[in-house]
Amino acid sequence: MERKLTTKTIVITGMFAAVIAVLAQIAIPMPSGVPITLQTFAIALTGAVLGARLGTAATGIYILLGAVGVPVFSNFTGGLAIIAGKTGGFIWGFLFLALLCGAGATLKNKPLGVAAGLIGLIACHLLGTLQFSFLTGMNFPESALLVSVPYLPKDILSLILAYALGLQIRKQLLRAAILPPQAPKKAPL
Numbered sequence: 001m002e003r004k005l006t007t008k009t010i011v012i013t014g015m016f017a018a019v020i021a022v023l024a025q026i027a028i029p030m031p032s033g034v035p036i037t038l039q040t041f042a043i044a045l046t047g048a049v050l051g052a053r054l055g056t057a058a059t060g061i062y063i064l065l066g067a068v069g070v071p072v073f074s075n076f077t078g079g080l081a082i083i084a085g086k087t088g089g090f091i092w093g094f095l096f097l098a099l100l101c102g103a104g105a106t107l108k109n110k111p112l113g114v115a116a117g118l119i120g121l122i123a124c125h126l127l128g129t130l131q132f133s134f135l136t137g138m139n140f141p142e143s144a145l146l147v148s149v150p151y152l153p154k155d156i157l158s159l160i161l162a163y164a165l166g167l168q169i170r171k172q173l174l175r176a177a178i179l180p181p182q183a184p185k186k187a188p189l
């Protein structure tokens, strides 16, 4: 099935990039340099509402805006230095989070959908911890204990809430034809 990019699709994708930028500002700075933020909630919501393709696109737009210096990252920061810095691995990781939350949202099996999102969250935390560890010279387990493990309960809860809320919003947007209809699944051969 050919998927056309309509004006509605482009607008809703851009709107979710803006939602991520706004929720990124609800952030509590931490001594490690990795703040507690609502970005994981925002990205998971974006994936759950828009699906894998558009959700990853919205997240990509958000990252590109930040990369060129628009202050959309946490605490109104932006620029390549942030992407190359202590929190940069998490920012790259948001792409996997959006992709897997988006893929999960289109699955009929809800627990499996949440599990897909959790794999995306783990990928995001792994990338974030690896880059943090590389830049600080701290070993991986120590880095994980500092910048990943304490954030996980909040991020897992955020993901579940975003999935539940996102599916409701997605249903409404599909009904209003604001989102393109889901491609029918191919019958197995």
Ligand SMILES: O=C(O)CCCC[C@@H]1SC[C@@H]2NC(=O)N[C@@H]21
Pocket: 024, 034, 035, 036, 037, 038, 039, 040, 072, 073, 074, 082, 087, 088, 090, 091, 128, 151, 155
């Ligand atoms: O500089 C940025 O904008 C990125 C900040 C990344 C914060 C990470 S995302 C995963 C984990 N959960 C949080 O609440 N904070 C960290």
